[in-house]
Amino acid sequence: MKLLLTSAGIKNASIRDALIELLGKPIGESAALCIPTALYGHPYAGPRQAWRCISGNETGTPTVGLGWESMGVLELTALPSLDEERWVPLVREIDVLLVEGGDAAYLCHWMRASGMADLLPSLVDTVWVGVSGGSMVMTPRIGDDFVSWQSPEGDKALGVVDFSIFPHLENPDLPDNTMEAAERWAADVGGPAYAIDDETAIRVVDGAVDVVSEGTWKRFA
């Protein structure tokens, strides 16, 4: 799996170019599924925000509305009540998963409960585009500052990558997301970590990590 871990989606030309390179073809020739599940776990998100994201009307975090060849909803909370043969082949044949933000701990719970977490290693060529919580779910730890949905796993996430992510750095609508807060958060999660603003993404291909940015970011060792 190739990862494009963003804070706020495909916000600028550099991130868009990185996406097209990972896809290996134009967006208009790529088949996508969006995963809205994290939205249902977060008090700032919920039903209205889910509609804006799925319908492609959320301009703050561009993902679904980019002009994909085809689009569908992969609702993780529905998957345990569906036969695997009804959804697994659909996931295998698409080019990209657009994983919306919200509560990363809620998303992590449903990634495991749905069987998607077990499927990921076999999706070698698929691109995972994470937005905020949809990026943080791939890290080893979310950090207690960002946990709102209470899970027995605490702030532990899937650990597909070995660094943690502090998103929305210095976003004017989120006054708590300062660089000072990121530094405290990084000390708390331990291990490698990145604080990224909404104009930044982290690209991971075959274990190689690089940052794509038209904004601000910082790496904590």
Place this chain on the structure above:
Amino acid sequence: MKLLLTSGGVSNASIENTLVELLGKPIAESNALCVPTASYGSLDPVGMAYRFIAGATPSRLANLGWKSLGVLELTALPTMREAIWAPKVRETDALLVWGGDVMYLCYWMRESGLADLVPALSDTVWVGVSSGSMVLTPDFGEPYDDWFCREPTTAPEKDLPAADTRALALVDFSLFPHVDHPNAPENSMANAERWASRRAAPTYAIDDATAIKVVDGAVEVVSEGHWKLLTA
């Protein structure tokens, strides 16, 4: 709760006028929540939900120009904090309930707690499409009584079943949607009559240009197409 039970959405001016009448205000001043859950039990468990929510369907429902829309995902509700979703349900003017698999939807209506909440929503309008309408009836009948149901076939006659205790029974009639649909020859009126003969309750067989309005128990058919009330 006021009901507008359609087969193919808000497909004509008569059904749209009835919707506005039930809302008591224009659609553009009304808030709605989309319930896509039944579509996961369809043969297209990813595309159908997207097209419904994004309004990219030939059937008109989410794309009528609502003041605001949200997604009420029944499979998520049991793990969502009630404070995130229950106030939205109480405030909304309309629930737009898409079709797919009626047994799957019925299961999640109960499991999510929405079935228990429905009786208290006295002013809310339930706009159902196909399975989203059937789910409120007392009896789905085979083959709709199976998870991952198919459209009716000309299967051999079976014994008359008792009313289906799994169904929600918020209305006292059964519903056979998409009658005489050009793409579904098995949905002929003759098949509807055979299906209705095995139902405990009277059956409305309705085409995609027809809807059934239910307010305070009073049932009225709104149609620019054709329909039949069938009794066993």
